[in-house]
Amino acid sequence: MNTPLHGLKVLDMSRILAGPWAGQLLADLGADVVKVERPGAGDDTRHWGPPYLKDRNGEDTEDAAYFMAANRGKRSIALDITQPDDQKIIHQLAQKADVILENYKVGGLKKYGLDYDALKSANPRLVYCSITGFGQTGPYSQRAGYDFMIQGMGGLMSITGEPDGMPGAGPQKVGVAVTDLFTGLYATIAIQSALLERERSGQGQYIDLALFDVQAAVLANQATNYLVGGITPKRMGNAHPNIVPYQAFATADGHMILAVGNDGQFKKFCQAAGKPELADDPRYATNPARIAHREHICAEVAALLAANTTQAWLDLLEPLGVPCGPINSVDQVFSDPQILHRGMRVELEHPVTGTVTLPGNPIHFGRSDLNLRQAPPKLAEHQSEVITDWLNGD
Incomplete structure (x- = not known):
């Protein structure tokens, strides 16, 4: 396929949404993305149901619909990072990888010898992207961070919801985990930028991304209304602070x-x-x-x-x-004729269900293709295949 990132190898050691969202986008763009999961359990979101993916008999499988949202196009292997033998395999895979994605707590992988400093000596061209709630430095760096709490701490909930004094007033989160999604998009941009810079320098580099930073950044005009205009934005329901009606x-x-x-x-x-x-x-x-x-x-x-x-x-x-x-x-969105025309509803083959229906990718290239052929994987579905391809191949 004529995909932009064909030939790139990505080791996706992230979980939940922000990191997996970046990994899915890189897979859509043609990278070979290998998802490293916990043996027996896998990514936490495999269990974030119901609803669950149903098999050909209409029975629930072990994979929640939530997992399907962020893991299209990947291959899955199961490795226990606490075990020396599995750590060795990850080291071997990292030597072949162009990119590693991870979202463990600060220092969480260092004790297993899987941090950037431990891996870059064997692969100086490695681009290593860490995603955390608050970043690798600063007074909050050791805190855990989830999208919901970051929406609150990062100001988004202070401008979302009905204004005080109105029925239903009070801070509201957005209906999807937008801080995670924005962070995944920033991660994808940063990774591709580092890969492009690598073409000039021959060196990989470390990327430090924080949900809290991202949420502050995407306050956009609401942030500059305050920083430039001195106006602290308030909740306005569905109204716009700068345009009427x-x-x-x-x-x-x-x-x-x-x-x-x-x-x-x-x-x-x-x-x-x-x-x-x-x-x-x-x-x-x-x-x-x-x-x-x-x-x-x-x-x-x-x-x-x-x-x-x-x-x-x-x-x-x-x-x-x-x-x-x-x-x-x-349901109206995914039956809309414009959405259908633009390919935003895709049917992918799945080994358990036959097919699975997922949202498409909104990118449309003039010459290049996207890789929208492979459904989210079963846990450890590609264990031997990946080992053969990455470690025994070129």
């Missing part, structure tokens, strides 16, 4: 998103809604003015949208280029 509104039969991004779009909306005078009102004519009068203009827009159905508004506004959309459930 840009939120969810009730319609006659449900809810929809209206995401007006500029004054021209606002004018088009007002004309379509039969209230062109709103766009000429000095209180609403510009985005700064609408922010200053947020409560009043949102009340006007809410009254207009409540008078018709979601689909009627979509049919009216989409041809005018006014950004809007429905609020889909997950």
